[in-house]
Amino acid sequence: MAGLGSNDKALRARAEAVIPGGMYGHQSVALLPDDYPQYFARAEGARMWDVDGRGYLDFMCAYGPNLFGYGHPEINAAFVRQMETADALTGPTARMVELAEAFVGMVSHADWAMFCKNGTDATSMAMVVARAHTRRKTIVLAKGAYHGSAPWCTPRPAGVTAEDRAHQIFCSYNDIASLEEAVAKAGDDLAAIFAAPFKHDAFIDQSLPDAAYARRARELCDQTGALLVVDDVRAGLRVARDCSWSTVGVKPDLSTWGKCIANGHPISALLGSEIARGAASHVFVTGSYWFQAAPMAAALTTLRLVRETDYLERIERLGARLRTGLHERASAAGFSLRQTGPVTMPLFLFDDDPDMRKGFAWSSAMLQRGIYVHPWHNMFLCAAMTDGDIDETLNAAEGAFKHLKGVAGGLGPVEKLAFLTA
Amino acid sequence: MAGLGSNDKALRARAEAVIPGGMYGHQSVALLPDDYPQYFARAEGARMWDVDGRGYLDFMCAYGPNLFGYGHPEINAAFVRQMETADALTGPTARMVELAEAFVGMVSHADWAMFCKNGTDATSMAMVVARAHTRRKTIVLAKGAYHGSAPWCTPRPAGVTAEDRAHQIFCSYNDIASLEEAVAKAGDDLAAIFAAPFKHDAFIDQSLPDAAYARRARELCDQTGALLVVDDVRAGLRVARDCSWSTVGVKPDLSTWGKCIANGHPISALLGSEIARGAASHVFVTGSYWFQAAPMAAALTTLRLVRETDYLERIERLGARLRTGLHERASAAGFSLRQTGPVTMPLFLFDDDPDMRKGFAWSSAMLQRGIYVHPWHNMFLCAAMTDGDIDETLNAAEGAFKHLKGVAGGLGPVEKLAFLTA
Known part of the structure; x- marks a missing residue:
């Protein structure tokens, strides 16, 4: 699995000197998997690119603000x-x-x-x-x-x-x-x-x-x-x-x-x-x-x-497709994924995953496949997303579940989330 | 003295229906002279225009944010x-x-x-x-x-x-x-x-x-x-x-x-x-x-x-010119104006004016002459101001002091500031 890019690492090192703790607030990646990039360089529609040039379909939508697409x-x-x-x-x-x-x-x-x-x-x-x-x-x-x-x-x-x-x-x-x-x-x-x-x-x-x-x-x-x-x-x-x-x-x-x-x-x-x-x-x-x-x-x-516009009906339909499709792919790989909240603001949690080791590994695997999901915060759909994006997400999910199946037995606890099970 | 423009009046009436009290916060003109416009349409450099097309040299600078000129x-x-x-x-x-x-x-x-x-x-x-x-x-x-x-x-x-x-x-x-x-x-x-x-x-x-x-x-x-x-x-x-x-x-x-x-x-x-x-x-x-x-x-x-840039030295020099020039013009008209704070953030208060009737009348007279001053809040200079702007301000002030001298005896108390002397 690829690690952090060199530009992200360099910015983190500089930030360590001039921002308390390196970053603060809800956009700090301190409680996300280690390979999640902290810094981004570009965004358009439903996609963003990190400072090392890696592109993602972004299911966080800036933690909500992006409703009609970045740079509309x-x-x-x-x-x-x-x-x-x-x-x-x-x-x-x-x-x-x-x-x-x-x-x-x-x-x-x-x-x-x-x-x-x-x-x-x-x-x-x-x-x-x-x-x-x-x-x-x-x-x-x-x-x-x-x-x-x-x-x-x-x-x-x-x-x-x-x-x-x-x-x-x-x-x-x-x-x-x-x-x-x-x-x-x-x-x-x-x-x-x-x-x-x-x-x-x-x-x-x-x-x-x-x-x-x-x-x-x-x-x-x-x-x-x-x-x-x-x-x-x-x-x-x-x-x-x-x-x-x-x-x-x-x-x-x-x-x-x-x-x-x-x-x-x-x-x-x-x-x-x-x-x-x-x-x-x-x-x-x-x-x-x-x-x-x-x-x-x-x-x-x-x-x-x-x-x-029919933006709401559109993101509801895409969200429903995503929910059904993820359920099918999780089940096929032998996982039970709880998908809760409105389909336009989904949260995914794995059954039998109190310390989120499965959630972290699966989210990282999604990230590697170009899909930015969040392991423990609700996500957001935006009206710039398309059926093709949902197809891409479901294909990535299939690969990520398969990957998880292979590694699940050997996963250790997520140390940074130890407070969840303390 | 001209009153409020019709566009400003129309917007105030509409706002009365959909904004509590018609306006809130520091940009409400509720405690300013009655002829101060509430709504603006355009700004550039050190100047702004209200919704009725009247232009002002703006000594409030958006209550501070405008440092290098509007629309820099x-x-x-x-x-x-x-x-x-x-x-x-x-x-x-x-x-x-x-x-x-x-x-x-x-x-x-x-x-x-x-x-x-x-x-x-x-x-x-x-x-x-x-x-x-x-x-x-x-x-x-x-x-x-x-x-x-x-x-x-x-x-x-x-x-x-x-x-x-x-x-x-x-x-x-x-x-x-x-x-x-x-x-x-x-x-x-x-x-x-x-x-x-x-x-x-x-x-x-x-x-x-x-x-x-x-x-x-x-x-x-x-x-x-x-x-x-x-x-x-x-x-x-x-x-x-x-x-x-x-x-x-x-x-x-x-x-x-x-x-x-x-x-x-x-x-x-x-x-x-x-x-x-x-x-x-x-x-x-x-x-x-x-x-x-x-x-x-x-x-x-x-x-x-x-x-x-030398923006700071520039606004300090303009502020000093303004302070000296205002003092001279106030004195010449027989008024004592207290100018306090840094020259880049001046406040003008008249002596013997506990209920601010002189301050209100003079500020209105300045407004009528195209200079937006505030009768009781510190003002702000910006780097888009020029010596010509200070000349214009001092000329307006001369006229405004003359006007005030003519009306001062007949001024009543400022009802909206009654709390100052209560």
Whole structure:
């Protein structure tokens, strides 16, 4: 099996000197197989090339932002046209109003919009708006759900204080009794129930939302006056052309958006219904680049493509083909692969693989065959993918399962994931 | 005096329906004179045009991001070239390592860099890194200093809990005794002293840093093992080609950067010295767009222009001309104008103007003459400004002072700023 390329190695050595730990955040490959490249040089459509010239069909899609293909000509043209006219100025442009109107027209619960940069900006604003609206403090969240990397929500709490996590009560996703228990525990202080649109925690199987759970969350908010928040930063636009919980018939009061809403250009959003407008107008939230017009122009074009093309049906069909085809090839090689979550945002985990040695070996084998998959984080399909790409992926998978069958008996534990089984 | 244009009015009416309160954050004109336009359509160099076609010489420079001129051809070309090759991907590009090297080479205290999007991301990361490094909680800050709009620091705390502000002790900027008192109060729990590079609070006179105060902050950190943080998000690169406290001979352990480091393209940074590297490598901070390559390419070009041109000496000379010229013209008209802060980031306040009626009337008169000034927030010069622009500004100021002299006796209080005198 090929190792890292020399350009990647050289960049890692330089980074070791000037970036703490060599890399940080979700794009660090520290918890990926050793042969995963850290640095990339080029991308187009559904493909990217690392700094050593190796090309991959990319099932991470930049961890979500790539919805219509890297370097999408129409979206990027809208971006550049706006950037050359007016981008980060002393005030907003008309694009901001147009984009708020576009979201309000598209997302059924939304009566207003506020724009920001990070997904975490939007989730933090949702928390603050809910607290301002209710004049209460407690938020109920599902244990293990990712809502960003601010002190109140980062999954690895080095440097975080107990107070940063005050007024948080946790329930289990899709477990109505635990939700009711958490709400009861909040008593008369419940400000909001936060919900991921589906359970997309890392390292474990994903779960689609149970409609009864979603309806109960809505009821509990209606009964207590708390706000229901759906955090659609990761899943938005890959499940529905509306808030993702529209698929289970439940409207939140607030929803948070980011990642792919401008096909990778930096913008996120908090959308809200009428009830929360007053509170939203009283909080002070801002950022130097939040009023930038170019990402808004890119978002306007992205949302038009969302409305006017069959991108969603297309990636759903490709995702279904991928799921069926992988199941067949895994079974044929004697493996049981659990494929969970929406077909457009799949996660693959092997049965009987608690320390992920099979997952790591298979993912590496896929990488060697030009397919970039992630062994423990949900993946993302994009509308630039084709049936030919799925064929290529399934052929690669056949080879990778065969390879895994040959080496499986001799695999050692994955040391960097030892915490999973500790 | 002309009122708002019809396009601006129409956009405000539409925004009223889809944006809470019509606008939010620092670019809302709610606390500016009524004739200040909310929406802009175009910008180039040091000038911008509102949606009704009126042009302005812009002394806000997008609240800082515009350092080398709007739409700077060389910086934007670097951005677009990178964007078309590789921007937001499944991993970073070599630009990230190059940019970290560029900052480490340029900022004397820095041994490493981490990149993010908002200024608030960088200040929040500084707080978390200091707490992780010291395993203590308390941070000392100057009262009234702006460090961002997250719950721990937003200046208008609707929706913020007491716990969000836990472990914060306030001192008075440039007041050594109050700093020592705050540090003593922190006892053995001091994690960090935060400092703005100079006092640039809104509504009041600015103050340059007292060298003895800065040195004392350094000493107190050395004695206690706390980290010294200079928040250079707003002032960075307009005071020095290094951290702004290099002008008083003091090196922090952490510094935060943003706004103009990519001339308006969205990127911010936390820089740190060796002592904080370990802690920085253990915190989990990230964002969907933090690894974007195009803003990094723009930052690389911006930093090259910072190193290789006389931009700083040029804006310092223009700022000094502006300060002297304004003083002369104000005096000639019988007004006393307090001009504070660095000449590249001036603030103008009238004597005997507690409710800012003179400031509002004069700023409006400047606006009518095509000069966009801010009545209560520090302004920013950019390297696209020329001696001709300063001449134009001084001519406009002469007319505006004359106008003010005529109307001053009849001015009523500024209702929207009533809180200043309440």
